[in-house]
Amino acid sequence: MDEIRSHLLIRYDGSTQLRDWVSCMVRPITDHVATLPTPSWYARFAAQLMTDPALRVLIIDDARDSPTMRQAADGLNRCLPDLPDQVRTDRDDMVRILVVHMCAQKERELADGMTGAGWEATTTRLVDAVVGMLLAPVTQR
Template identity: 30%
Template sequence: MGQHGDRVRQSLLDSAEELFATHGIDAVSNRHIAEHAGNANHSAVAYHFGGRDELIRALLERHATETKLRRTQLVAVLGENPDLRDLLSCLILPWTDQLASMPRPSWRARLLQQLRSVPSGMELISMMSDPLEDDLIQQTRAFLADVPPPVLAGRAWIMGRMVTDVCARYESLVQQDSIDPDWTGLAYFIIDAAVGILSAPVTSVGDFLSARTSAN
């Protein structure tokens, strides 16, 4: 595509990330994204990405290589018998390290928060594949084999939302200069909470967070 085309794509991605994070996925049009990027061609998103889903997929993928590399590095130094905290660290730290490396202001955490709030966004997130991440999740489930599956599924949902929402809140506070950023400290704060959520005693067993499905 050439250097000019690459610059235009990056400008559109930056514009989309900020607008989606600020206003929500469904409130932002492709034309609005192009205008915010300073592009006079209102069809620029379609031209450079093919469509809206492809744009969002490109947003999700553009930092994936760095995140996967960081996760690989963390897994490489795990001992033979990692505990729950070790496994969760390998899942959470690559994400917070990515956020720490981004220029200010950043919109990444708030983008993911907005994507998780709409079914189409969740579907695109679920399509992202990282075999090492999947393996870590399976090891975590095996470590928590005594927790009933529906309870573990519900706690995992809570943990996922917690990580996203806390990082989005922190990102916003950093942008406002309300705090001195310490993403590593925040990461271990989240990891502590995640260990507690997943391994807490079970006093009520049920599938409380899944929608009921009708029989065919």
């Protein structure tokens, strides 16, 4: 995923578009899971880990330690200079949950033989949703 993110960071270097930076956060995950054989369990396992408080911390810390993830987060944060810190923290959690659980849902659908949106469409829809969530009005600080 870091390799995918590295290529995206080069592509979007200097961008002021929130969508580009959200893509740097979402696409490495969806592109990775898309390369796994069906049925895969990667996203569903990650979703289970995210529900365990001790394991969740390990996953989040590991992601935060990634230089490519930090660079993508910096680019994203530059696009949202007026977002209050607590709102940013809460929305970061919402984004993480949405991305992990939607990937797990897509993985389950594929394992069950369901047709529908492929990984590319899922990626686009996730990026759309995350951009909308991050740009949503702040009504309580």
